[in-house]
Amino acid sequence: MNSSQAAPTAATPEAVFEEITGMLHAVLGEYGGVVNAGITMDTRFHDDLDLESIDLVTLGGHLQARYGELVNFAEYLAGLGLEEIIGLTVGQLVEHITGCLRAPGER
Amino acid sequence: MSRFLFVVPPLAGHVNPTIGVAAELVRGGHQVAWAGLPEVVGPLVGSGATVFRCSSPDLADPALLRPPSLRGPAALKFLWERFLGPLAEHMAPGVRAAVGEFLPDVLVADQQAVAGGLVAERLGLVWATSATTTAGFTSLSGLPKVDSWIAGLIGELRQRIGDPRSTADPRLSDRLVLAFSTEALAGPVPSAGEQVRFVGPSLAARPTADDFPWHRLDPRTPTVLITLGTANAEAAPRFLAACAEAVRGRPDRAQAVVVDPTGTVPEFADRVLVRPHVPQLALLERCDAVICHGGHNTVCEALWYGLPLIVAPIRDDQPAVAAQVTDAGAGVRVRFNRATSEVLGAALDTVLREPDCRAAAGRVRASFRAAGGATAAAVHLEALAARAK
Numbered sequence: 204m205n206s207s208q209a210a211p212t213a214a215t216p217e218a219v220f221e222e223i224t225g226m227l228h229a230v231l232g233e234y235g236g237v238v239n240a241g242i243t244m245d246t247r248f249h250d251d252l253d254l255e256s257i258d259l260v261t262l263g264g265h266l267q268a269r270y271g272e273l274v275n276f277a278e279y280l281a282g283l284g285l286e287e288i289i290g291l292t293v294g295q296l297v298e299h300i301t302g303c304l305r306a307p308g309e310r
Numbered sequence: 311m312s313r314f315l316f317v318v319p320p321l322a323g324h325v326n327p328t329i330g331v332a333a334e335l336v337r338g339g340h341q342v343a344w345a346g347l348p349e350v351v352g353p354l355v356g357s358g359a360t361v362f363r364c365s366s367p368d369l370a371d372p373a374l375l376r377p378p379s380l381r382g383p384a385a386l387k388f389l390w391e392r393f394l395g396p397l398a399e400h401m402a403p404g405v406r407a408a409v410g411e412f413l414p415d416v417l418v419a420d421q422q423a424v425a426g427g428l429v430a431e432r433l434g435l436v437w438a439t440s441a442t443t444t445a446g447f448t449s450l451s452g453l454p455k456v457d458s459w460i461a462g463l464i465g466e467l468r469q470r471i472g473d474p475r476s477t478a479d480p481r482l483s484d485r486l487v488l489a490f491s492t493e494a495l496a497g498p499v500p501s502a503g504e505q506v507r508f509v510g511p512s513l514a515a516r517p518t519a520d521d522f523p524w525h526r527l528d529p530r531t532p533t534v535l536i537t538l539g540t541a542n543a544e545a546a547p548r549f550l551a552a553c554a555e556a557v558r559g560r561p562d563r564a565q566a567v568v569v570d571p572t573g574t575v576p577e578f579a580d581r582v583l584v585r586p587h588v589p590q591l592a593l594l595e596r597c598d599a600v601i602c603h604g605g606h607n608t609v610c611e612a613l614w615y616g617l618p619l620i621v622a623p624i625r626d627d628q629p630a631v632a633a634q635v636t637d638a639g640a641g642v643r644v645r646f647n648r649a650t651s652e653v654l655g656a657a658l659d660t661v662l663r664e665p666d667c668r669a670a671a672g673r674v675r676a677s678f679r680a681a682g683g684a685t686a687a688a689v690h691l692e693a694l695a696a697r698a699k
Contacts, residue, residue, distance in 0.1 A: 232636070
């Protein structure tokens with residue numbers, strides 16, 4: 204796999220956050236009832252966005268389409284306990300993805 | 311002549327689909343009985359039916375009530391840990407006794423009455439699955455960790471009430487799974503599921519008092535049924551109020567019937583009728599759209615009449631059922647805890663006006679009507695019994 208192709212040069216937390224926000228709106232759907240300003244790094248997927256686990260699977264699809272094999276969201280989720288999944292925030296995901304993009308050499 | 315024993319949990323939505331199937335079997339000269347909690351199952355199946363007593367955790371126990379805030383994987387874990395697991399242990403002696411007395415050729419176990427499949431495997435009895443929701447065929451939660459936790463809990467139950475050497479899933483018979491849906495709604499089942507038979511909804515007339523004020527519905531105004539089913543009353547008030555407000559904000563474009571067992575939603579002239587219960591099938595025939603929580607039965611009943619849906623899933627299989635609805639194009643999904651009257655109003659405009667939405671709901675309706683329902687289910691069960699002999 205060509206890692207330079209999937210790793211964007213601007214893999215800053217800010218840039219990743221922007222992209223995640225866009226994906227979350229796609230997952231939430233037309234009637235998701237969430238305005239842009241309503242999503243911050245502290246936003247929790249379950250309690251604040253009403254995302255269900257089935258939505259996390261959809262989000263995983265978006266992440267894979269964007270970042271390719273650099274980011275394995277399913278594997279990331281599998282490593283979390285139930286409580287951690289319930290408490291998962293946008294910021295935690297951003298941090299995880301930024302980390303994945305920074306270290307392509309480990310793959 | 312064969313004998314069929316339906317093993318059901320004390321949950322109306324899981325008993326109802328078996329009633330039509332049982333009636334078809336009786337029409338074909340077979341004998342049927344149920345194993346379950348008589349206080350719940352008896353009134354549903356009617357006084358002439360045989361119900362073998364199985365005990366149940368105390369349904370009034372406040373410890374079983376899941377607070378509205380408990381959702382997602384935590385709610386699923388709670389459901390299995392506090393209710394479905396203990397329910398299986400409560401039911402197992404009653405199921406064994408029922409088998410001993412009734413001597414069924416085939417045991418039909420609801421997916422949430424895992425005592426059925428476990429006791430059947432222990433006794434070497436042929437058994438089928440009654441799948442009143444199709445959301446669990448691939449993964450219950452979408453999260454491997456949660457799925458394997460549930461599998462572990464079932465493994466422990468198996469040690470006590472099942473056949474410890476077996477590896478079968480008591481929620482999915484490998485001989486026959488009756489799915490009360492169609493692929494037009496549920497999507498294709500993975501190739502491993504060849505035993506799954508999509509028979510469509512099994513809708514039997516339910517005993518309901520006809521006290522509905524039909525005269526209050528204006529025949530010229532589109533009617534929306536708003537219901538959160540039989541098991542979600544405690545979470546309902548805010549959402550139902552937002553729905554009612556959305557309807558009020560659409561003069562001449564909608565009137566609504568709100569099912570509100572809690573009695574907290576105010577009526578509004580003749581455009582928002584609030585009732586503690588309704589004759590749902592008769593009412594759906596008069597409706598144009600449905601707002602609901604994504605319960606499998608309510609969704610299938612709406613689509614039986616080709617009605618587009620607004621689904622606001624709360625928990626359990628409801629998010630997956632909601633995804634089936636939107637994937638089929640037969641409705642839109644809103645967020646139960648977040649949907650404002652503005653969002654719900656916009657969603658209402660979509661389902662009432664978009665021809666695509668109605669056409670998609672119509673396609674599911676056609677698939678349901680062609681699937682054979684209770685009659686087809688009875689034919690599959692007869693064939694299984696014949697093979698078993």
